[in-house]
Amino acid sequence: MKLIAAVDKKWAIGYKDKLLVHIPEDMKNFRKITMGNVVVLGRKTLAGFPNGLPLAGRTNIILSGREDFKAKDAIIAHSKEELFEILKDYDSDSVYVIGGGTVYKMLEPYCDEAIITKIDYSYQADTFFPNLEEMDNWKLVEESEEQTCFSIEYHFQTYKNESPLEI
Numbered sequence: 001m002k003l004i005a006a007v008d009k010k011w012a013i014g015y016k017d018k019l020l021v022h023i024p025e026d027m028k029n030f031r032k033i034t035m036g037n038v039v040v041l042g043r044k045t046l047a048g049f050p051n052g053l054p055l056a057g058r059t060n061i062i063l064s065g066r067e068d069f070k071a072k073d074a075i076i077a078h079s080k081e082e083l084f085e086i087l088k089d090y091d092s093d094s095v096y097v098i099g100g101g102t103v104y105k106m107l108e109p110y111c112d113e114a115i116i117t118k119i120d121y122s123y124q125a126d127t128f129f130p131n132l133e134e135m136d137n138w139k140l141v142e143e144s145e146e147q148t149c150f151s152i153e154y155h156f157q158t159y160k161n162e163s164p165l166e167i
Contacts, residue, residue: 001095006117012125020123023149037094045099101127114159
């Protein structure tokens with residue numbers, strides 16, 4: 001299972017249930033990587049998508065504690081245990097955790113790779129991704145040349161978890 005996110009210098013990912021910034025090249029990269037695969041996300045992240053609909057061309061698994069929650073064309077899991085039972089039907093290399101903050105924090109220990117767009121800026125934020133640089137088991141293994149979008153500088157990074165937990 002893999003994590004995928006865009007983070008700022010402080011590992012922030014959102015503010016008031018919205019992304020911090022929209023970088024077209026990052027969105028294109030996200031789409032290319034996740035297309036045809038499984039995405040795991042929380043209910044609030046889904047609500048932030050266009051029309052609150054699951055991502056097309058992907059199997060969407062929504063994690064929500066609300067028993068009455070339903071989403072068209074999505075699989076709903078109401079607990080980590082239920083999610084893990086559902087994930088047994090999929091190749092873990094095709095599963096991408098895409099947010100939000102609570103879901104990232106819950107599933108980070110079980111992921112073996114993190115695909116990060118690291119933005120060289122600090123935004124006002126209220127939602128954060130786990131800071132992989134502060135964790136002994138996560139190692140930066142790949143980093144792109146510096147990219148720019150208008151005045152925003154960023155890098156595509158890949159981290160590997162040397163000791164992921166078993167699902």
